[in-house]
Amino acid sequence: MxxxxxxxxxxxxxxxxxxxxxxxxxxxxxxxxxxxxxxxxxxxxxxxxxxxxxxxxxxxxxxxxxxxxxxxxxxxxxxxxxxxxxxxxxxxxGKGFSWSQHSKTQDIVLIGGGRGIAPLYFLSQKLHSAGTTPIIFYGGKTKDDIPLKEKFEQKGFTIYCSTDDGSFGFRGLITDCFKDQLKNLTPKQIFACGPEPMMKAISQVAVKRGIPAEFSLESVMGCGFGACWGCVKKIKTKAGSEWVKICEEGPVFSSFEIVWEEQEK
Ligand SMILES: Cc1cc2nc3c(=O)[nH]c(=O)nc-3n(C[C@H](O)[C@H](O)[C@H](O)COP(=O)(O)OP(=O)(O)OC[C@H]3O[C@@H](n4cnc5c(N)ncnc54)[C@H](O)[C@@H]3O)c2cc1C
Ligand code: FES
Missing domain, CATH: 2.40.30.10 (Translation factors)
Incomplete structure (x- = not known):
């Protein structure tokens, strides 16, 4: 640090x-x-x-x-x-995406919802320079909520966009746009960041289809480096589950590690 x-x-x-x-x-x-x-x-x-x-x-x-x-x-x-x-x-x-393990994998899908697109551009840069061209899914409430669309297009990436109000691209949620495209795509790895319900829905699809997936979680953070315990979330372990500091152990976790909100009750 x-x-x-x-x-x-x-x-x-x-x-x-x-x-x-x-x-x-x-x-x-x-x-x-x-x-x-x-x-x-x-x-x-x-x-x-x-x-x-x-x-x-x-x-x-x-x-x-x-x-x-x-x-x-x-x-x-x-x-x-x-x-x-x-x-x-x-x-x-924090610990980021396990991108280097997948630098030779084709058919990698990156899914960003709203501001959740933020970490995925850096990930796409790294994958691209390692010889992999990821497919991008980018969703927002309206076309004003997908301002980075052109930035990805300029890099030559295939990008699927959705807006809740249909003002641009697929009308509806990016999760539905992604599910719709699964008719044509066979992703080998998913990386996603966005609102928790979006990531949970993608995780469910990924688990059902056996696609490895990683998600960048958000938590309110006091310090960012392990000193305050303000950011803890429940994460599955071999022994069951435990509270971990997202800032140190994450913010990126796999679909098999994350305890999504309703599962906690
Ligand atoms: C690891 C990590 C990476 C992030 N990366 C980005 C990013 O690249 N771009 C981006 O726009 N945002 C990102 N966020 C969220 C961002 O940190 C919060 O939006 C920001 O801290 C809000 O500060 P504020 O003072 O404007 O809001 P506040 O006035 O503190 O709160 C306004 C609203 O934002 C919510 N909020 C506050 N802090 C967080 C938080 N950490 N996560 C989620 N909701 C929060 C509050 O509950 C409230 O509803 C990230 C969060 C984390 C944990
Ligand atoms: S933000 Fe302080 S311990 Fe994680």
Whole structure:
């Protein structure tokens, strides 16, 4: 884990509530792996005190990117930052996707819902440079919620989009779009990130069809590096299940490890 108090914002883009920042942070860029995240100090004031977690969206030389949706006080403050500002970040944190084991596997599917697309771009970069071209599924409520569609297209990836209101692509949930495409596809590995109900639905399909799948979980995080126990979730083990710190043991877990919410009751 590294601390970079002077990560320079070199580029900023935004689409309605979604923001993409390029940060110059050579030290964190050199060690980052897909599925890992950084903890960002959103304000130089004491409130909000806690850093906020964001997936590493891409790595390009000495730069990393983060892609986030404005959803509360911390992300609002962050969205006000401008090119030339410095950010205080800690990372890379957590255990990411097991992408290197699959670098020769074809028919890899990446499924992102809303802001959950964030870690999948870095994963697609790594897979692509290892010789695998993943197939992308990207869903949002409306066409404004899938702003990274062109970014994936520019890389030459096949991308299936869905919107709940039908304003772009498949009308309905990305899980239904994915199930529909299973007529034509035979995925050998799934990597997904998004709202928990989306990931749970994909996990059920994956288990039923025997497709290995990994999911990046979210949890409210106090520290991001194992000190506060704020992020625990129940994970299946050989002995049954145990509470683990998502920030250290995850945030990525396989479908066989995750105890989805209703299963807990
Ligand atoms: C490992 C990890 C990676 C993440 N990567 C990204 C990313 O790449 N892009 C992105 O947009 N978001 C990401 N998130 C979620 C992001 O951290 C939260 O949206 C952010 O912390 C909210 O801060 P806030 O101060 O704006 O919201 P708050 O004012 O604190 O809360 C606003 C709303 O967001 C919910 N919320 C707060 N923290 C979290 C959280 N950690 N997870 C889920 N919901 C939360 C609250 O319950 C509330 O409903 C990630 C979360 C984790 C755990
Ligand atoms: S966020 Fe503090 S222990 Fe995980």
């Amino acid at each position: 590294l601390k970079d108090p002077h990560a320079l914002i070199t580029h900023k883009e935004h689409w309605k509530d979604y923001y993409l920042f390029t940060l110059e942070s050579p030290i964190i860029a050199s060690q980052a792996e897909p599925g890992q995240f950084i903890m960002v100090r959103v304000s130089s004031l004491s409130c909000p005190l806690l850093r906020r977690p964001f997936s590493i969206h891409s790595v390009e030389g000495k730069n990393i990117e983060i892609f986030f949706q404005k959803s509360g006080i911390g992300t609002s403050l962050l969205s006000n930052k401008i090119t030339g500002d410095f950010m205080d970040i800690i990372g890379p944190l």
